[in-house]
Amino acid sequence: MEKDLAIAVDIGATNLRAGIVSKNGKILKRFETQTPKIKNRPNLLISTIIVLINSLLEHYDKKRILGIGAAVASPIDPKKGEIVTPPNLPYKEVPIVKPLKKYFSMPVIIANDCTAAVWAEKHFGAGKASKNFVYLTISSGIGAGIIADNHLLTGHNENAGEVGHFIVDTTYNLPCPCKKGTGHWEGYCSGSDMPFFLKIWLKSEKIKKKYAVKTSKDIFDLAKGKDKNILSFLKEIGKINARGISNIIVAYNPEIIIMGGAIVLNNHALIIPEIKKNIDKFLAPPKIIISPLKENACLLGAASLIFYPEK
Numbered sequence: 001m002e003k004d005l006a007i008a009v010d011i012g013a014t015n016l017r018a019g020i021v022s023k024n025g026k027i028l029k030r031f032e033t034q035t036p037k038i039k040n041r042p043n044l045l046i047s048t049i050i051v052l053i054n055s056l057l058e059h060y061d062k063k064r065i066l067g068i069g070a071a072v073a074s075p076i077d078p079k080k081g082e083i084v085t086p087p088n089l090p091y092k093e094v095p096i097v098k099p100l101k102k103y104f105s106m107p108v109i110i111a112n113d114c115t116a117a118v119w120a121e122k123h124f125g126a127g128k129a130s131k132n133f134v135y136l137t138i139s140s141g142i143g144a145g146i147i148a149d150n151h152l153l154t155g156h157n158e159n160a161g162e163v164g165h166f167i168v169d170t171t172y173n174l175p176c177p178c179k180k181g182t183g184h185w186e187g188y189c190s191g192s193d194m195p196f197f198l199k200i201w202l203k204s205e206k207i208k209k210k211y212a213v214k215t216s217k218d219i220f221d222l223a224k225g226k227d228k229n230i231l232s233f234l235k236e237i238g239k240i241n242a243r244g245i246s247n248i249i250v251a252y253n254p255e256i257i258i259m260g261g262a263i264v265l266n267n268h269a270l271i272i273p274e275i276k277k278n279i280d281k282f283l284a285p286p287k288i289i290i291s292p293l294k295e296n297a298c299l300l301g302a303a304s305l306i307f308y309p310e311k
């Protein structure tokens with residue numbers, strides 16, 4: 001039987017997705033649940049992944065599966081096949097490759113989610129015709145995948161795209177969820193950290209009005225209701241996003257920046273124009289577009305790495 005399908009797993013900070021994907025990038029079946037986040041119990045994450053994959057295998061013959069690709073929103077150790085100190089999950093190290101290989105007896109690979117997503121854009125999405133482009137996600141965290149001179153840029157430990165930890169501010173000096181520094185992009189503009197930044201920003205602007213904001217969605221709902229303070233806050237977010245993206249432009253000289261992640265996909269009219277307005281013009285700005293693969297970019301990426309491994 002021809003091995004013409006891949007199993008893809010997308011381990012996000014919020015959602016856990018698994019799907020059966022065909023060679024031309026079609027998701028044939030997909031299941032989704034919340035990512036288990038119980039402190040120091042990474043086994044629960046593995047067992048949930050196994051349940052999702054088993055549900056998929058009820059619909060498709062295991063003999064058709066070439067392998068399992070797992071994309072994860074975290075730094076990884078590719079040699080050990082582990083997730084390492086994920087900034088948005090309450091675990092230290094989580095072995096992924098070993099337990100899945102043992103359980104399903106098939107090849108398993110792990111990749112950073114943005115590395116996977118940029119590979120999906122290369123094979124199935126907006127990067128087919130480009131030799132130099134970047135996939136940038138703004139979701140619970142911020143990260144990038146980079147195609148440089150037609151190759152996947154992975155870096156020494158396959159963590160080359162951790163651009164969410166670019167230092168983009170020295171005014172507010174906010175801590176970062178990575179706990180390894182201050183002023184990191186992710187600590188300001190990610191979905192998880194935007195509410196805290198709003199609190200600090202309101203104080204620094206001496207704005208007395210009280211806001212019961214718990215999530216970034218609350219912020220965008222207020223902005224869509226034309227709240228003046230919140231719209232000014234999003235201008236500040238736009239400036240900071242533009243600093244991060246300006247750094248990406250001078251570092252990688254991309255032809256296109258493909259943007260994804262829930263914050264961008266759900267609120268692009270409030271995010272993209274402010275970035276374009278504030279971007280540094282040292283180099284000619286690249287095209288900035290929204291990912292045509294939308295919320296499936298990382299899942300498709302995990303499959304694309306199984307079908308089309310980078311040599």
Ligand SMILES: [Zn+2]
Pocket residue numbers: 164165176177178179180181184186
């Ligand atoms: Zn950081």
